[in-house]
Amino acid sequence: MFTALxxxxxxxxxxxxxxxLHSHxxxxxxxxxxxxxFANVEDLAYQNYRQVGAAATEQNQLPTGLHMGLGARTVSIGRNFEQGSLQESKNSLDVAINGNGFFEVTMPDGTIGYTRDGSFKVDAQGRLVTSGGLPVANGITIPPNATNISISNDGAVSATVPGNTQPQPLGNLAMSGFVNAGGLEPIGQNLFKESAASGQPQQGTPGTNGLGIIKQGFLESSNVNVVEELVNMIQTQRAxxxxxKAISTTDQMLAKLSQL
Structure with missing residues (x-):
């Protein structure tokens, strides 16, 4: 009976x-x-009181065994990398990935971080940076007198400056994909780090090698379904x-047993 508790x-x-997780x-x-x-859950080890297929008699075997379960545990937390909907922002520095892949950004320690958040800004030095101030990996700098910034589907960034009729190329947004994106390590600020489980980054041009294309003037929204999360919260509460209730019932049974 203590096992039930x-x-x-x-x-x-x-x-x-x-x-x-639902709250998050x-x-x-x-x-x-x-x-x-989302959580990945597995059942715990079983207490084996009677082995499946054990001999019942000299000629017969038991068709089933007696294995008492000991509960469950959370073994890992996964992420659903399904594409979120693209929302038009009409901001020339906002970009979204339509498909697989991650933008590369340079971390303070010089390593590379990965993000799906393309709400880029320009810092005081003219660098193209994330909302947290991290520069994009290829070090793109926007001229201070640029009148129009264009980002193509393959990540090429260009700008129009006074005195030139032709757009001036500024560089390309760096993108990478992973064999197991679910193995990336989340570090906050919409960023991920490479891990042994994710595999090495597979760099490439947007639109090639399985990477998605770039959509300028759009942002990818969260793929959280509010209704689904609320329904799951109700189910979790009931469970x-x-x-x-099982603990309360077991406690009452133990109290009754102690009175015998």
Whole structure:
């Protein structure tokens, strides 16, 4: 009977993790390029009281065994990298990836970070940077007197400056893809880092080698479905209540047993 207490406790822990994830998803429903999180759950080891196929008699075998489960646990948190909808912003520095891939940005320690957030800005030095001030990997600098900035589908950045009728090329947005994007390590600020699980980045030109194309004047919205998250929260709450009810019932049974 004590097993029931620990089994139900493990179920409550799993549902608490689910609630935390649903809350995190809902809090980022308006975050550009955010990818929905979800928990991967597995059942715990079983107590084997009677082996499947054991001999019942000299001529017969047991068709089933007796394995008592001990609950569940959360083993990992995954991310759904399904494409979010593209929302038009009409800002020339806003870009979205229509398809697979990540923008490359230079981290303060010189390493490369990866993001789906293309809400770029220009800093005091004229560099094209993220909202957090991190420069894009190829070091694109916008002239201070640029009158028009254009970013093509393949990531080529150009600008029109006074005195020139032809656009001046400024560089190309760096993009990478990963064999296992779910293995990227999230570090906050809409950024990911390469990990052993993600594999090495596969750099390429947007629109080639499985990478998506660039859409200027658009931003990728979060792929969180508010209605789905709310329904899942209700289901999680009910599961939590049922596990807590199992603990309460077991406690009552133990109290009754102690009175015998």
């Amino acid at each position: 620990y089994t139900a406790k493990s179920g409550m822990t799993v549902q608490q993790t689910n609630i935390d 998803n809902l809090s980022n429903v308006s975050t550009t390029g955010f990818k929905r999180n 939590y209540e049922m596990n807590s």
